[in-house]
Amino acid sequence: GAGVSQSPRYKVAKRGQDVALRCDPISGHVSLFWYQQALGQGPEFLTYFQNEAQLDKSGLPSDRFFAERPEGSVSTLKIQRTQQEDSAVYLCASSTGQHSYNSPLHFGNGTRLTVT
């Protein structure tokens, strides 16, 4: 069946440009997570949605980072005025949300952002 889909797969941005990264979760999944993964590191949590509600944004590194999920399905991670330190792979994951500590997260293959 269809998994989590992320687009674009690769994105190159000049420093100072705004970017938007899209995530299509598995249909019917209530929970949606965004992670940032720098080269050679484990993924770091950015933000969490339950349906359309953003319940945890404690991992967003600055106010240049903004995420939304207006209809409780597709989500967009927006980065304004990109900086070189934003270069990373951005991963999206979804889960059914029932018994959140138990239901596995299903990850997409990420968007690799390079800021030049």
Next chain:
Amino acid sequence: DAKTTQPNSMESNEEEPVHLPCNHSTISGTDYIHWYRQLPSQGPEYVIHGLTSNVNNRMASLAIAEDRKSSTLILHRATLRDAAVYYCILRGSGNTGKLIFGQGTTLQVKP
């Protein structure tokens, strides 16, 4: 969130069993032990999870110590496709269900 400790890297020969250890001495009674793996250029993939009892599925087995302060992921016959970074993660029942990743163990499988 309680922390886990894993070796940075391990090596295995193809078709031999692999035991990947994880220490979690500060685990709380409601923390589940989850394992994910990440193949090159892919997102993490769920492997297995457990609370107290040992668990088996088609991918692997999870052996949990009686005091729950450590666990071991067992791949019964390693293949070249099992070469990946393996993450051991504690997931509490009281949070949003987010995963906090550490550095993981990089497993190399030699033919």
